Amino acid sequence: MAGGFAAGETAFRNLHRARLQNRAENGDTRAESLLRLMAHPQRLLSTILVGKTLCRAAATVLGVSLAPQSWLQSTWGLVGLILLTTVTLFTVSEVLPRALAARATDTVALVLDRPLRLCMFILAPFVKLLSIVTGPFLRVLGADFGQIGTPYTEEEIRTMVDLGEESGVLDREETELVHSVLAFDETLVSAVLTPRVDMVCTPVEATLDDALRRMVAEGYSRLPVFQDGIDHIVGIITLKDMLLAKQAKPDGNAPVSFYMRPAYHVPETKRIDELLREMQLRRLQMVVVSDEYGGTAGLVTLEDLLEEIVGEIRDEHDYDEQPPLVAVDERTVLVDARLGVDEVNDALRVSLPNSQTVGGLVFNTLGRVPELGETVRINNVELRVEQLEGIRVQKVRVHKLRTGTVDLMLMDEDRAAAEGAP
Incomplete structure (x- = not known):
């Protein structure tokens, strides 16, 4: 039982509140139950602490009662009994349960939801007594049980922002701003x-x-x-x-x-x-x-x-400059070759391979200097070289294909040869 309390403590401390709230909003009653349990962190954690203490005390008494009398009458026997009891309790009631809860947080929390509620009811008198005794000390020390569950992760914030845009709470510009702020500390100068x-x-x-x-x-x-x-x-x-x-x-x-x-x-x-x-x-x-x-x-x-x-900041000297990304239609954009691939991915909701720039992606895919009008296809996206200056790609037309996925490069001459084959 002590292992169950330890697993419950680890699981509830590591639960992602945002994920549970999202599941609860989608009608998951088990997630709603966990959220209600997490709403009383002091009572829950006190129950877990009292439960672990009682279980370990009982295990110690049981270990002593089952030990051979010869161990209890010998100094080395007592030392061995203490070491054996300590190692066993530590392994069975701490290490293994916490490791399991850390790997399967949601599952462990769902399994222990009802047992912990029952323990909260049974141990309520002990928890109340503990609160009366320790309350003054906690107030003096300024300690607080606070909230159970981990803070929102960056991925959860991104998910909430995307959901906010889908529901109409946030507009596209606000969503892009939040995503830009979150990605700011991951971006390199290059x-x-x-x-x-x-x-x-x-x-x-x-x-x-x-x-x-x-x-x-x-x-x-x-x-x-x-x-x-x-x-x-x-x-x-x-x-x-x-x-x-x-x-x-x-x-x-x-x-x-x-x-x-x-x-x-x-x-x-x-x-x-x-x-x-x-x-x-x-x-x-x-x-x-x-x-x-x-x-x-x-x-x-x-x-x-x-x-x-x-986003792009334009001053009075930039009036004749074209924006780096121009929407041609809902599936096509004309971009500056220096534009980052991630911006194209966001604009067309595609998954082009990670590369610093669109021009660099075309170069790396072809493995040589591209020619004007040359086309490559990557992950169901077609990239066409629209403007060259010397050997530098200036403009690329990016089109999201409707069906099919082509992972390998397909050049125009290869396509013509394929169509002419019997």
Whole structure:
């Protein structure tokens, strides 16, 4: 019986309240019963503690009464009896029941629901006496039995949010916001950076006028400054600093190296939640991302990190930019090849393989540089290269097929050959 009490304690402490509530709402009466039992944590846990204590005391008395008299009359016999009783009680009434309850929490809780209710009724006088005796001490120590059951897990929160959207309590934007917040601490810098091929930089020997003209042409307020190549970023020049410098020296011939700020470098494997805290602490708006070889992988701005939570942020300079994902119809989207695969999965409710970008997924699937108009099929999804710039994929049309699943790559020429086969 002590093992049953121990298993019950572990099971009820590890129960997921959200999962039980969901089952209860769907008409599961057993889940409703467990929730009612969990509503009285102090009474339940006190019953379990009293029950375990009484059972162990009874087991000890039974062990002594059944022990040979020769053991009781010998010092070593008593030591052996104590060790045997302790090991047996610990194994049978603690280790094994708790291990079982940890592996099958819901099942154990459902099995022990009615027995524990019966024990709560039988042991009520003992529990009441225990509460009277220990109550003053608990109040002085500020102790509280609190709630039974584990806190909501991240997966349970996601499930509740999705259910809220399905029931109309939350709209799509609110759901995406919560999912973005939950995924924020799992995202690496490499997933949000602007790659080096898209970086707009200025050489260290450039003048203020050169850098200012480049800023105006590109629409940026900050530029990385490199020396001897883009893999050696030595600083960041800001529009504000340049305007102050121009006010002091109107000729604008001073090199940007006089006014640039030190560049802050981070590895591409850093989590973006850690990076956000660092940027807040150091008051940084832009950081340089370094790869494992010490070269420049790209850069990240504070706006990039905020967009991971709230979505695309557009300012007055972005009026001519196309959004990274455009819905063509309910089963098709046209996406920027730099868009993360997870965003396409969310938009079309599909399960494309984990990859940083849609363009990277096409490259990895083909194993070579794709051609314009080339198509691949993965997990019942068709990806078609819509725009190329050199060897870089710019736009990809993603279409969710209605029936069938093709796990292997299928190129257009292979399809034509298959159709022409007898």
